[in-house]
Amino acid sequence: MHPPETTGFPVPPEDRRLSPHTGWTRAHWEAVADRLLDALLPFTREQGAAVRPPGAPSWSGPDVDGLEGFARAFLLLAVRLAGAEGADPANRTERWALGLAAGTRRGGPEAWPQITDCSQQIVEAASIAVGLHLSRPWLWDRLAPATQGRLVDWLSPVVGCRTRDNNHVLFQVVVEEFLASLGALDDRTGIEAGLDRVDEWYRGDGWYQDGPTRRSDYRDDRDGAVRQGDRTYEAGERFDYYNAWGFHHYTLLWSRMAGSRGVARATVYRQRLHAFLTQYVHLFGADGAPVHHGRSLSYRFACLAPVWLGALEDATPLPPGLTRRLASTTLRHFVRNGAPDERGLLPLGWYGAFRPSAQAYSGPGSPYAASKGFLGLLLPADHPVWTAPEDDLPVERAGHATALPVPGFLVQATREDGLVRLLNHGSHYLTPPPGTRRDDPHYAKLAYSTRTGPEVGAAAGEQRLDNHIALVSPSGQVSRRERIHRVAVTDGYAASWHRPRMDDDELPDACRIDSVSIVIGAREVRIHRVAAPAGYTVREGGYALADQDALRADTSGTRATVRRGDGLVSAIAGLHGWTGAHVRHGYGSNAFGPRSAVPYCSAVTATTAVPGVSMGPTAAPLRESIHVSVVLLTANGADPAHEVLPPGLSVSVDGLTVRLDLQGRASWLVRPGTPQPVVGGPRVARPA
Incomplete structure (x- = not known):
């Protein structure tokens, strides 16, 4: 006997033949994605450019928090749209397209803050750029030329910007690559320099250290401002889920954006992801729970991004049935434990709301980085990951x-x-x-x-x-x-x-x-x-x-x-x-x-x-x-x-x-x- 679903919202019937462990199928993933998107509607401003779920603001302030909520949920909309090959019976795309127009309208009531050195806007610009790339035929290509131009204008200041000396380098890289794909960036020096910098932090076996061991830049917890110290300080050897939802996520998505321009690097990135997944699969319990370690844990199932990318890029040691089993068990684990909550929201926390475990840089929209965990929807419905029977996890074998x-x-x-x-x-x-x-x-x-x-x-x-x-x-x-x-x-x-x-x-x-x-x-x-x-x-x-x-x-x-x-x-x-x-x-x-x-x-x-x-x-x-x-x-x-x-x-x-x-x-x-x-x-x- 399997316990009944307690998701708090309607879900499709289980399929215990295809998914003997979870009962979940692709339809369940689509249902959760739609629930997350629709639940944000009451917390979206009139013109759609700011999404502010309830919760304490970050140190960046409410305007940036509104951008954060929009950008991270927009990535989920883009993945959902691309995975359905443009089908959108609920007409969600129109609302997000209106938000893109309003956010880039200078002087408008919902205008996004401009991108500046080391700003949170660089982080959110990456989600918008990736989302626009993934959904390009169904969203970007159908935007009014004026909106397209304003989006390019808003994204362009990221070129040459100073970023934090850690995974933030990749946010800049993917935005610049998106601009290059539009013909809006001729000089690729910054892209290559950023990727070279990230390579310096690769330590082997698929693991990146999140920035150098010694650095001089720091964000002052008192006001959130990024400052440059007079001398370097020891920053530690940081290995955590930023390997999953940061380094492997953005390097592989960059390679998909770059196409023929990134073939040599893409080969290396696939090899690294393959090595990482060989070890990463051991960090999940039989119930799908990831090990509770590191920062930004409110991103929850964003930790699944490299699992899906391994299948998307043919860069995984995991059989198709194990890929889906790991991903579905993890998503189902959070859903059945209250994330999303009864309102359909992802609060700052692990299961329910728990602000003490979140960082000061996280606003109430921050948890929607969980959108990265839905990349599997980019795989067609007849892909072996969606059609193979679920496998046992390593912890279940021995x-x-x-x-x-x-x-x-x-x-x-x-x-x-x-x-x-x-x-x-x-x-x-x-x-x-x-x-x-x-x-x-x-x-x-x-x-x-x-x-x-x-x-x-x-x-x-x-x-x-x-x-x-x-x-x-x-x-x-x-x-x-x-x-x-x-x-x-x-x-x-x-x-x-x-x-x-x-x-x-x-x-x-x-x-x-x-x-x-x-x-x-x-x-x-x-x-x-x-x-x-x-x-x-x-x-x-x-x-x-x-x-x-x-x-x-x-x-x-x-x-x-x-x-x-x-x-x-x-x-x-x-x-x-x-x-x-x-x-x-x-x-x-x-x-x-x-x-x-x-x-x-x-x-x-x-x-x-x-x-x-x-x-x-x-x-x-x-x-x-x-x-x-x-x-x-x-x-x-x-x-x-x-x-x-x-x-x-x-x-x-x-x-x-x-x-x-x-x-x-x-x-x-x-x-x-x-x-x-x-x-x-x-x-x-x-x-x-």
Whole structure:
């Protein structure tokens, strides 16, 4: 038996023969797209050029927010129109054509703000340019010449504009390419320079870093203005969904716009996308949920853009039935969990509205970047992606621990509950100046998953509790995990280190935390080597669970467990170096529900001094300690606390070396802080 659909709006009948897992077909995709477009009508200004769904404005102001809402939804209209080969029985196209005319009418009541250096308008211009390209025979070619001319005039200032030194370079590139396709741009120097710049950020295996590690430009959170600093700053190594809805999305769409002008680059981009999808498919749970990690998560199913592009460009390792299964399961997952909501809107949040997880640059129309997730409608109805039976996802075939060494991820998947967890030992986003607290909860955690989100917001941000190891000063300050130095990422384990940072209670540079993660089925064994001043508390948390209702919590010795009513369990057990376990409850701090809880362990710093290391000429030396824990996240509803531990696991510590023994398997020797942190242990096969 399959549960009935609870989408909140009419959907076509399911087809369980073609789609045995989801029941969804191309008609379901069209129905959701139409629902999203039609629901925006009450929030569209009279002439159609500004779309402002309800919600708090961004730092760019209401005029730019209105453009943002128009541009991102316009992309969906264009994809829907192109996928139907111009058929538009509901006559939606006319409204958007009127909006194009009104937005470009200088001095008009709904005129769009002009494009300037580093402005949000550059971002939205890219959606408009791509939409006009995709729907060209049915929209652009039928616009009045005066409207076409005004659109060229509005887009043209992007040429030569200064952009943010990250994925924003591609927004400029696609606008310039569209202008070139119209004969409105003769000099392609800027296009080629932009693509060359993006190539500098390619790191291998299909992964782009979002901008250089060191940069000088920054957007001031106080007023949203982009400024150029006097010196460069470390920006981090940012790997996230911008690979999906940014780099691969725009490079491949650029190649489609460029045609014969971009053949050589297009070949490279297809190869990169193929490599990316080989790994990317492992970041989705059996229920279609993507791993909740990184910024701009309100874009939701925009993460499907490269999955569809792989099929469109013959650049995918995924069979047609797997492509549709992954995409349909993900879209269906969000729809059945309230996105869109009962009004048909996509609010800022994950499922429902949750502003604390959104960035200040996001306006109420920002979530309509989800339009990128509908590119599959460009495939004809008789394409194998739409006609092949659905396949199983990788997590449904077998549990695995898969290394993604370029971004520094170890992906832990369990077949029995369909959960996927991302153990993070590499990707980090360092908040630019003038900010001094440079960690971001969507990047700095030790782990993320498809069923949980980090605790965010002011109070939770200060606590830094879930999936984090911290030093807590005598005054109560909690250390941050900012720059993550990867040591090793391979199938079965990963290792990294960081220097904990505080504000007023300044820590010495020699203070350091080395971390190792070892995967044993659904469990992660964490081993930390901590060098810290005496008198500090060491604290480590497991996954934060969130729900509509209160969560059940249990503690015993150095074990703490949180349980949700549907059987989802988060637990942590201290095996060495921990003296207590606790649970902290929160409210309004998690995208997955209003009530949340985090299990965690604590201990005081060790008494053994690190030879030759001290805080200063009169300060006491640092202390060094080893801490071993088991972290569990499972949807199997484990009840007894002892089930946190893998059966037959034993731990022994000799100085700074940890030995892990598991019944019937080879032993691990773990030495955090060394070039080869793990020796021995069972070999973990990479899934086919």
